[in-house]
Amino acid sequence: MGLVAMLAAAGYAWRTGIIAWDGKVGGGANTQASRPVPVTIGPVHDDDFPLSRxxxxxxQAFNTVTVRVRVDGELQKIAFQEGQDVQVGDVLAEIDPRPYQAxxxxxxxxxxxxxxxxANARLDLDRYSSLVVKEFATRQSVDTQKALVAQYEAAIARDRAVIDNAQVQLGYTTIVSPLRGRTGIRLIDQxxxxxxxxxxxxxxxxQISPISVIFTLPQQYLPEVLxxxxxxxxxxxxxxQDDRTKLSDGQLTLIDNQIDQATGTMRLKATFENQNGALWPGQFVSSRLTIGSGHGxxxxxxxxxxxxxGNYVFVVKQDSTVDLRPIRVAASRNGQALIAEGIKPGETVVTDGQYRLRPGSHVIPGGPTAGQRTASTAQGRE
Structure with a gap:
């Protein structure tokens, strides 16, 4: 029984690498570490980099208007289609105009x-004025006639105001668009x-062209944005929302005049021409504010x-081993990162395959990318 146990232990040691082929005692971990790890590498570029937050x-729509009626009556005609683009002054609806025409x-x-x-009162005034000279009429009759002329002049002024008001009310029976924009769902039927x-x-x-975007940034960015x-x-x-598909470019038009104390954020407003209609009122977007550029x-x-x-990268040295290097990221954008300190342009870093690396590991270029690994894993599951 003792001999059988010794033979079994020796076989286990040989399989796990504790005893090498030459009979020397060795560690399986060291044997594994000596094998080059296939990775993807890339150079560190010296380039300009846009700084953004x-x-x-x-x-939000640049302008929003709820079109309402201003007079009472029967809605005789709806002159727009839902979702139609309209211009200022385009007819939207008509109300029965006959009562207002009357x-x-x-x-x-x-x-x-x-x-x-x-006209008649003025003629009478002229007659009384000529008679009073010959003392055929009293001064009182002349004054009374003057008052009557003034009364009719005031009545005509009132009539003009009533006509103006009636014309305005009649104009309200034709409802027109107050701005250039797009109509929504009809809220009432003909x-x-x-x-x-x-x-x-x-x-x-x-109004969706131009259009606005309201977004927030942490308050610590306020000094640099200003x-x-x-x-x-x-x-x-x-x-x-994937933070990769660009929808439109615009300009910052407003930095709000106060910080939201509940969230510690500041509100900003940007305006976009939105000629292609990529932005839509109520849509959530990722807003990227460019505040300058860096180099490194x-x-x-x-x-x-x-x-x-903190953050780190694996730097490939001349002997094809890697060194774990702590870094500080200044900014990142579109799959690229600007490194403030830790590495220099001209060095080579591992861009994929880091999960198998330790400081001092030997590497060999040509490892699969993350996308290739995902595809191969998916094929293996099928």
Missing amino acids: TGLGTV QLKQAEADKARDEALL GNIVHANDATGLVVIT EASRRQTLTVSAYA AVVPDSAVQSGPN
Whole structure:
């Protein structure tokens, strides 16, 4: 039994590498470490790098109007299609104009009557004025006639105001667009009786070109944003929620005048021409504010690793071993990172395959990328 146990222990030691082929005692870990690890490497570039700050934003219409009626009556016609682009002055709807046309005609008739009375009163005043010289009329009759002329003149002024008001009311029966934008869902149907005090309007029009984005940044960025905005007009890029698909470029137009104490953030507003309609009111976007540019060591984001003591990269040395190098990232954008300190342009770093590396590991270029590993893993599962 003792001999069997010794033979079994020797076989286990040989299989695990404790005893090498030459009979010397060795560690399996050392044997594994001596094997080159296939990795993907890349050079550290010396390049200009745009410095930006990214915050979550919400797209808002540049102007929004709820179109309401201003007079009462029957809604005889809806002249727009839902989702239609309209210009300033385009007819949207029509209310039955006949009651207001009748009011206008009545006001015009009152004015004509008062003008006739005024003409006659002025003639009488001229007669009384000539008779009073010959003492055929009293001074009192002349004064009374002057007062009557003034009364008719005031009546005509009132008639003009009534006519103007009637024309305005008649104009309100034709409802036009107050701005250039896009109509939304129709809020009322043709044939309904509408009132000026109705809470519901006819339609909501939103101006989407240009359009605005309201976004937030942590308050610690306020000094650098203010300083950069004094030097030049700052550019804001709107990205989809994946933070990779650019939707549009615009300009920073407002830094809000106070910090939100509840969240410790500042609000900013950017304006986009949005000619292609990529931005839509209510849409969530990633807003990237460019505040300047830096210059230095630039590496792919995939090279930067995170550890308990901060960020680091694996630098490939001349002897094909790697060194773990702590770094400080100044900024990152579009899959690239600007390194403030820790590495220099011209060095070589591992960009993929770091999960098998330790300081001092031997590496060999040509390891699979992260995408290739994912594809091969998926194929293995099928």
